[in-house]
Amino acid sequence: MLPALKAVTANEQADLKLLGRIADWCERFTPFVALDPPRGLLLDVTGATHLFGGEQAMLGRICANLEGQGFAVRGGMAGSALAARALARYRSGSVAAPGDEAKAIAGLPVEALLLDPVTTHAFRRAGLKRVDQVAGRDRRELTSRFGARMVFTLDSALGATEAPILPRAPLPDYRAERNFPEPVMTEDVIRATLTELASSLCEILEKRGEGARCLEAAFFRADGIVRRIAVETGTPVRDPAIIERLFRERLDALADPLDPGFGYDLIRLSASRAERAEAGVADFDADLNAKREIRFLIDRLAARFGAQRILAFQPNDTHIPEYAFAAVPAQQIQETRIAWEKIRRPGEAPRRPLRLLTKPEPVSLLRAIPGSNAPHMRWRHAQRSVTHAEGPERIAMEWWRHQDPQPTRDYHRIEDAEGRRSWIFREGIPDREDFSAQWRIQGMFA
């Protein structure tokens, strides 16, 4: 219908975050900013309007400023929060003089009161479709039908009663910070501060039974520049020593070291992602302890060299040999349910080779397998005579991943006269698939 219209899936969390950022920005007008989600903000500007040239001017300035940032804004101002909300939504840009709230919102539809849908519907059905029609009813009549709360809401919208604006509550967050009256610059002080912050942060975490997966240290320079340093961990931690050590690794490895300039007046350590963590009781299980040690080592190495450079193998659930494993950042390794196959019976040779070639390489076979008298295999200019062979193991490619049909592979385990075992396959099933039968070697067993 509208070719220029682009539809994007709503992301409520992101919206809420954005609303918070706008609220931050609004704090320059008044410290009392309240969120009115999903997309409203309430500012208590009592006593602040004169700083911005009066009510109308202040409202205009806020709206214009936000519009300049690319937002579509509707705003209203009134002596009561509810009246202001109604004006913003239904008569943007207007200011109700103190005591005039009732008059200002009288002509608005009853929806402007932002009551619950059932009540709003009841008013409309009763023919009370404008605010003044509802306001004009006897309060006892309304109370007996909709309860005292609704009447309170109505009266506060009309400015008859006070409903205070509650400022934004601080987000539940794990953080510890230290203010310095005099900016600090020496490394010793900075490190000591970090240690101190780490232990108070861990204290909070301990209380909540959680551990940090992602930590951030923020260094606020006196001149307003902020430097943020983050580290991640593979398991939730709340051991101050570990945290401190991680930051030390990280700080030592920084390509551009911290530049305190004129000094920091605030250092903040926060856990931006926390997870449930078991109490750090010493484990007597040596295996578990060893595993934990490895994880801490991984964290330290990752903090020093970067998470992308500490890799580990992880099995992939697929039939295709070269995709059956992947190297992923070690911190992200999951204890997957998919284990490597353990179907080898005692005494049997392994089904998969110890070493895979990066790419299967062509070989030429001088006689088909399984043949009678030792066929020959030529690979990398060397000739070997095949003494034993087992197969085929037929593996078809994952058809849905490829544009064109891929040749099915018939794998054989072979052993040559010198006892070397290798893994070779033939591409394409004769008479069924349209490929020339090419033999390739993919790996060596020993």
Added chain:
Amino acid sequence: MTAFAEIGVTTNFSFLRGASHPQEFVAQAAGYGYTAIGIADRNTLAGVVRAYSAHEEMKEQTDVLPKLLIGARLVFVDGTPDILVYPTDRPAYGRLCRLLSEGKLRAPKGECLLTLADLLRWQDGLLLVVMPPHPRRDRTSIGLQEKVWNDGLADRDGGPGSIPKESFETRLRAEPDEIEMLLKQLLAAAPDRVWLGVSQHMQGDDARRFETWRVVAGRARVPLIATNDTLYHRYERRELQDVVTCIREGVTLNEAGRRIEANAERHLKAPQEMAELFAHAPEAIAETVRFADRIAFSLAQLKYNYPDEPVPKGKTPQQHLEDLVWQGARWRYPGLLPDTVREILEKELALIAKMEIAQYFLTVHDIVKFAREGEKEEGKAQTILCQGRGSAANSAVCYTLGITSIDPVQMDLLFERFVSEERKEPPDIDVDFEHERREEVIQYIYRRYGHHRAALAATVIHYRPRSAVREVAKVFGLTEDIAADLASGVWGSWGSNLSDAQVRQGKLDPFNLVIARVVKCTRELIGFPRHLSQHVGGFVLTNDRLDECVPVSPATMENRHFIEWDKDDIDAVRMMKVDVLGLGMLTCIRKAFDLIKRYQNQTLDLNMTANNPAVYEMLQKADAIGVFQVESRAQMSMLPRMQPENLYDLVIEVAIVRPGPIQGGMVHPYLRRRDGIETVEYPSPSLEHGKPDELIPVLKKTLGIPLFQEQAMKLAMVAAKFTSTEANGLRRAMATFRNLGTINTFKDKFVGRMIERGYEADFAERCFKQIEGFGSYGFPESHAASFALLVYVSAYIKRFHPAAFACALLNSQPMGFYAPAEIVRDAREHDIEVRHVDVNFSAWDNTLEQDGKGGLALRLGLRQVDGFQEKWAIELVKQRGNRYGTVGDVARRAKLPKRALIILAEADCFQSQNKDRRATLWDVRRLADDDALPLFAHQFVEEQPEEEIAPLPVMPESEHVLADYQMLRLSLRAHLMKFLRGLFQSEGVLSCWDVSGDLKAEPCNEEGKRPICKDGDSAACAGIVLTRQMPGDAGVVFITLSDETGITNVVVWPRLVEEFRREIMGARLLVVEGKVQCSSQGVVHLVAERIVDRTAELERLSEDDHGAPSFRSQGAARHHHPRNVRVVPKSRDFH
């Protein structure tokens, strides 16, 4: 050539495991020249009849066919490896059925719970093939096993007893020792009947594993038998196999990993290929042939096994039937029995005797007798209306027994069409009962024949385009949106294909690789069985235990069972089946009869002489809303052209507006001949090929035009010289539209031979088109005749008792084509006063009241109020006493919850208290909430003081009407469109009266306005969508629009359907621009050229004060009261 028999076949009746139809396996096996093919689905025999039917059909074409073996693959919950079982003879087959039934009866729906102990109990006569599991797969029974533990099923009555988890796990590992022990255990019970099945699926260690099994088998002294353990018939099905595996596991292809097979080897392989795979063990291949030779069972050994309950002692069934027939003849033909009738009855009885099917008739008669008379001991006087439908109406015996209501002698219907010696099939009698009381009949059948001998047939639920495309798209990892887009282009849930056009309709590119793959797999998946469900009323009855003929599963309803086979399967194995169907119109007629008896003291019944001219006059004017069968748009436009004058005209009327005759292009020639515009002539072959009048007996009754299903069949035999076998094949191909391919093979034969014999090619083509159209929608003459009688009866009631008719129709909803709004509107047009729902006058049902002018008025019942519950209505009526004075009165005395009172107030049901909806609603709000604390409960309403309040603003009419629609789906005040008239007038959009009003009507309409449009005019018309109809596969859509002035019938040609599919399928309010088309009989259609969805206008209407706020995206608009969302009820759609 190597002789080989495949015994391990898993078809798609092992749901989401097999990827080929049973018939595909059979055909492929025949192609490879197999010695035998055995169907062995997982704990089921559901697919074997399909294989059997395909096999029988192929028998007619070739002599060399693989032997068909019927078996099952037993999957156990105790960790025992799968075992293929094949019965050697009929008794052994019975035991297999018992075994499976037992497993199903104790399992949750759709599952089967078996243990090795069960098998050992029933193993007699069964050949057992142990299939050692592969350690890397076949861990599939674990899920059910867990269920057994978790749900405590094991310990339930008749359960397998608890199975220690350890033993389960050991067995599952399938160590060679375990297998050896199992083999020995089986061998002890079934010496000489145990095998070890081995497969070569190219797993790398095939040879090694084979050696293990060779040793095990040798030690246990059982032979090895080769099988490819197949899942599909050709390797090309691997992709579909992967897809169904993913559907089953609930994963996408990318997540599937090793849950899907590593290669495509599990297909039927040519004997030569099998021999090469087993080159090291030719004895395993040879064993398959010996195995097949041991089996002497075929499904042909099931058949007639009719109950003999109804036969009194000392009489043969035939004698008893004859007694009943002559007795019935005296009732049907009072006075002297005409000789013709006597002759026909004697002839029919002779044939029945010869075919030994007297018990069949007696059983059906017994059921019908119950409906008519009730069980004597119960002494229930209330009878249930019933009438046989379908080909049974060809039988005079059925007529005299009271099974059907049509006199075949008078109608000149032929018994041979019902039962024929050649067809060797049991007769098929379907009986319609009142749909609300069908359950009583079903209960009677269970009482009389017992649960072990009576069960419902199954309905195989197949993948339809929509369900298939959804699931396949999910497997490919497409988002819900795209899947929905793909599915949105599919009309209804029916149809058998997904065309490129439909893909494009969903705004997707059919050439995109992923989309193309989705479409390809969807096409293959369509028609796959998905699960079994119970048939609505198809009963299977046997004389012996039913569970020895076919496995029986428990149905959802307590104490209900259904078998594993559907109707076609039952036909194929010739079991006794009777359809106990529910017909809404019979309920409606019954209710109308009761009302007429009560208010007008007249007694009517179905046995009417259909000759009242007033009734036909009414039908000729297409005044047929609510009348059975002829109320659809297409039928109503046909009525003025047909001008029916007698019952046979109605028979034709019913049969002619069907996909068959329409697609065959037979309608217009028939009408022209009827009107005398065209001379009646009979197509004839050239002289050397036969008598020129050979078709006269076939087509005489229908003026030389084939209209009925059996005429088409007769044409095939007479004009195209089909043998009876060929004709049978054609009939079967017609019956199952799924066999899309098969019908075309008949086409060349049919058309070719007719042309060869000198018929015009055009005529031959049209005849065949008609046969194709009959596919699933054909009407045989007898069926049309049975229906025609109901057309007459319902039309009679409408003509002479319109109030009772409308009332009965409303009380039988949902049924028929029209929503209550149309029924009410029609009643008012027939001068019936319709009164609003009222707490002081309405019951749950709609009722009749004296209208004070000597007639009857219709009082709407509380059932018309959306969301109001029947139990509230009952309480409301019970406590009404003289009358309710106030809302509080209702609340106090009837003790209705506040929710109910709000609904009543919203629906404006307090008019008799002189309070409108607005005032009562305001009053209701004042009542205490239901969840008030018990402490305050006693001070219910009466304690509240009277209050003096200012009057509320007056509710505008448009708002009342809108609220009426929201609560009742109709309004007695005005039509919604009235309030949009100004808007549409300003756009130049005409009203329905302007477009399609009756030009000749005197007086014009209420305003004295004449319609504006003439034939050929261009016009635009707006209205609420009443019905959408897409008859058959023709691609034309009929839409009925309604406004305050009447209705307009819109025709949308297929080309436009594609273009405006979204509007047509989605909109509630449409503006249609097009050309007006008037037929000579005054039927007006608007042929659409452009269609606009204006549903949004209705929402605008709900913005009752029209200066709607400009910015509403915030609070209120987003949180509409739920009732506000649906302004107008959905239209009714028919496919």
